[in-house]
Amino acid sequence: MYISRLRVNHKKNPLGFNLAKIHLSWEVKDVCGKWAVETRIIVSESSNMEKLVYDSGVQKNYHENQMLVSFDLKPRTRYYWQVEVKDDKGDCAKSNPAWFETGKLQESWTAKWIGTEENEKRMPLLYKEFELKEKPESVRWHVCGLGLYEAYVNEKKAGREFLMPGYHCYDSFLEYQTLDVTELLSQGKNKIAVLLGEGWYKGRFGFDGDYRNLYGNQKKCIGELHIRYANGQEECIVTDSSWKAEESSICENGIYDGEHIDETLEHKMLSVEEIEETRPLVERFNPRIHKVEEFQPVSVKQEDEALLLDFGETVTGWVEITGAFETGQKVMMQYGEVLQKGRFYRDNLRTAKAEFTYVSKGKGETIRPHFTYYGFRYVKIKGLNPEKEYKFIAYRIMSDIERTGWVATDHDKVNHLLENTLRSQKCNFLDIPTDCPQRDERMGWTGDAGIFASTACFHMDSGSFFNHYMKNMQAEQEKCNGAIPFFVPRPKVKKEEHTNPFYLDSGAAVWGDAATLIPWRLYQFYGDKAMLEEQYPVMKAWVDYEYERTKENEIPYLWQNDRQLGDWLALDNGNINNPIGKTDSGFIASVYHYWSTKMVKEASESLGLEESKVYAEREKEIRNAILNYYFPDKKFCLEYTQTACALLLYLKLYPEGEREVITAKLAELLKKNNGHLNTGFVGTPILCMALSENGQNQLAYDLLLNEDYPGWLHEVNLGATTVWERWNSLEEDGSISGTGMNSLNHYAYGSIAEWIYRYMCGLNPSIGEAVKMTIYPMPDQRFKKAEGSWRSVFGKYVCAWNWKSEQEVVCNIEVPFNANARFILPDGTEEILDCGKYEKILNMRP
Incomplete structure (x- = not known):
């Protein structure tokens, strides 16, 4: 053991x-x-x-x-x-x-916030020189810098983290980091320094506008260096007006536009001032942001007077170049995610420049940015000396979370698709779950995060990552009277005549329902009751907000009275340029209101709360209202769409006897569309699950295996290494279909991986319940074999199957120590399995 x-x-x-x-x-x-x-x-x-x-x-x-x-x-x-x-x-x-x-906990800060005269063209380096009487036994640096910062001790970077302190609701709280810098300090003279950059805090951020200084208009830092000696004595060096500052070599920088460094510039001394700050400093919630993978280019070719590097797959992070540079040599890097006609291209990044420029003072070194990141596969580099050799390494930068899910099949393209869904998660899980990592957006859209949460938890241990996101969601919700904004954190854009309403509005169905979807998924996957208890107030406040909105509707309990985004980016409305699908938005909002209320009821029951009875009763009332309004005379009164059918079937929202009718209607709609889906953000995540749950497993596999447009393998066939925002992000010839809203790295449609884990591989976690897992694989003969595994808190669950004959499947199962699983056979027979390895025969006769 x-x-x-x-x-x-x-x-x-x-x-x-x-x-x-x-x-x-x-x-x-x-x-x-x-x-x-x-x-x-x-x-x-x-x-x-x-x-x-x-x-x-x-x-x-x-x-x-x-x-x-x-x-x-x-x-x-x-x-x-x-x-x-x-x-x-x-x-x-x-x-x-x-x-x-522990960090400082409730201990008061003796340090002061300090900064210099604000200059967006030159970044400041604030530092303190001091002497130590002997080598310390232990040194901790509690530090925070705004917008972004890097900490240095004796000219060496402190820690392996980047882009500190990350992106959070700076207007509500400020997360500080604790760094172990014991090994970087020595007896005698020492120097600690904080390098500041613009970041999300005050640099340009937010689409559809040149928004700056969203959370503050001055860069600043605070820090306490706590030193302990072997004899038990302690001393503390704090930020205050005694610190010095100078201009660094880092010039303009920003999340979207990149960074400019000029090592030839003089470093003018700056005056340091203490700054008042009322927002509370709190111990960090966010997992560390660090380098997780490195890549060398798979090809290097000449394009005009530049080098064009291809790293073989999409990466979020940056490229570092190591080599000898001449004094005054200017190197410029541009980042893009796709080629057009074999040449570098970046128009779909919209206004994001995504550049890095470096002017050398003449030495051998490794160059990299400090206060930005890029989403890219291709990098175009100008200014290198063709007579010299250089080393190029691309680093993936993301939050520190480990992989927990694996699926392998005998279908190479499906395996490629699964890797694409994982890669899109890696590329977008950088402190917050962003929609995309490359263009002038990179925001924590709530709707995307909610529908992808299960896939995220299968692929990687996302508990601490989403807990950080939920802390920020709670902070934003408190400003919105229970509603949830479209993105978390929400950039604090001022209301003006032409301000995009996405920054100002809140409380839309699906996007707001991330407040219930994410916490309940986390509980299903991790069974962490303490986390559920912390997040439950967010769930409850959102559902109560929905309920209050329905009171203003003509039909009680239905949410038909507010503007909604509906089935975003669906293809069924006859106009590819209209992002809102055909499915009635009030119907979608009402169904999600029911679903969220159901999850709050289940969460309150799990926490043993008396108010679970209130939500159980409300769930019944909403269900009755939906059935009475949308099924007069037990017939659906709206036009059937794939998404409407999927919602009704997935949530079992139909009168007695109508399940078969709706299932048949969904099959008919798919047939009319030549066997293809036309769903958007609402329908796509649950479409295959609704089919498999209702006797149409073959149709679910049909959708997975479609290789033409629209479909997941269509993207694979066109060379995708991540999941696209749109089904038609690239045309058949590889040309970009449009530049207005067209990311090639959007994880939302990667939620098909959830169906693969749950239905192909049969893994359905319920770690918070007495039976920790339900294993119910649904094989299809177009796959000879498949194996899925998921590393739970108990250890790894495994379900692997292969066809023994035309009617029999051999299924091998592993259940970890101290856990159990409910195994379901095709005929519905159930068996509880304890820890161990099992071989089962599935009779697949119709």
Whole structure:
């Protein structure tokens, strides 16, 4: 027996993160038994585990691999924790100690916010020089910089993170980071420095306008360097007016336009001033942003007087060049995600320049940007000396979350599609779930995040990532009286005559329903009741907001009285340029109101809240209102669309006897459309699931396997390495279909991966319930085999199948230690499986 994968609030050894609640989890492997008969957790202030501050005691028959612990935390303290488990065969194991370390908690700040005279053309470097009497035993730097910052100790970058402090609701709270810089300091003279950039905080950000200074008009930083010596003595160096500052080599920079660096410029000294700031500093919620992968170009060719690099797949991050540069040599890089007629192209980035320029002072070095990132596959580079050699490396930059899901089939194009959905997630999970990583947008659209949440949780451990997003959603919701804006965080664009209403409006169905979809998905995948409890107020406030809006509608409980976006980017309205689909928007809003209310009811029941009865009753009333209004005389009164049918079937919203009618109608609509979907953001994520759940599994596979337009494999055939925003982002000849709203890296339609995990591979998590997983694979003979695995908090669930004969499928299943699964056969027979490996025969006779 071996205990591993120890996590605190879904993070490995977190340093200075928010610890309002302490959720511990672990994984047990290489076991003989099936269940834990004894579990014990201890927490200590010493690494030898002798100075205990918490002891759970021996928990008998504790069939969970996670526990919420509580004790009084001290500021700036490292705690070690350990898990001990005994199984039902008598085997025992004790984990190696893991740790978590607190930030300042409620300790007051003695440091001051400091800055210099504001200049958007030259970025400031603020620094402090000091001497240490001896080598410290431990040094922690609690620091925050706005807009963005990098921290340096003795000219070396502190930590492996980038784009700190990330993007959050700066107008509500300011997240600070805690850096372990012990190894960077030495006895004698030392220097610490903070380099500041524009970022989301005050640089140009937001589509459809030149919006700047959205959260503040001055760059600034605050920091406390806490030093502890071996003899127990401590000292603290803080930011204040005694710091010095100078102009750095970094000039203009921004999220959209890129960065300009000129090393030949003189570094003029700047005056430092203390700045008043009332927004609270809080320990960080966001996972670290760091380099996760690196790529070398798969091809390098000449284009005009430049080099054109192809990195083989779409990347979010930047390219670093290593080489010897001459004094005054100017290198310019431009980023794009597609070629047109074999040449570099970036018009679909709209106003985003996506450039990096560097002027050298003549030395061998590695050049990179500091305060921007790019979404790209291709990079065009001007200004390199053809007589010299250079090394090019592209780095993927994203939030620090680990992969948890894998699917492999014998269909290469489907495997490619799955990798595309994962890659789009990686490219867009950079601190917040962005819609796209390349053009002048890159915003946390709520609708996209909500419909992709399940796929995200299959692919990667998204618990801490989405928890950070939900913290920001709650902050925005409080400003909107319970409503949810279209994007989180919402840029604070001032209301003017021509301001795009997306910045001002809130409370639209589907987009707002991310407030319920995301928390409930997180609970299904992770079973973290503490997280659900924290996020439940957001769920409740949103559903109550919807309910209040329906009171102004002519028909009680139905939400037909507000402007909605409907089935966004559907293809069924006869006008490819109209983004709102044919399905009635009031119907969609009413159905989502029902769905969200249902999730709040289930969440409140899981939390043991008395108010669950209120939401159970409201759920019934909304359901009755939908059936009475939309099914007069038990017949659907609106025009059937693929999306309408999918919603009704997926949520079982139909009168008795109408399921077969709606299923047949959906099959008819698909046939009329030559076997193709025409759904948008609402219908696409649930279309295949509605088919498989209602006896039309073959049609679901048909949609997956369509290789012409519109379809997922059509994109694969056209060379996509990520998922597109539109079904027709590229024409058949590879030409871009339009530049107004056309991203080649939008994860929303990648939600087909959820169907692949759930129905092809049969994995349906319910970690918060007594039965942790339902396994119900639905094979199709066009696939000889498929294998899906998902690493839960207990360990890896596996379901792999292959055809033994025309009517029999061999299914191999793995259930991890301390967990279970409900296995369902094609005839509906159910069996509860405990930890172990199983081989089952599926009889696929019609």
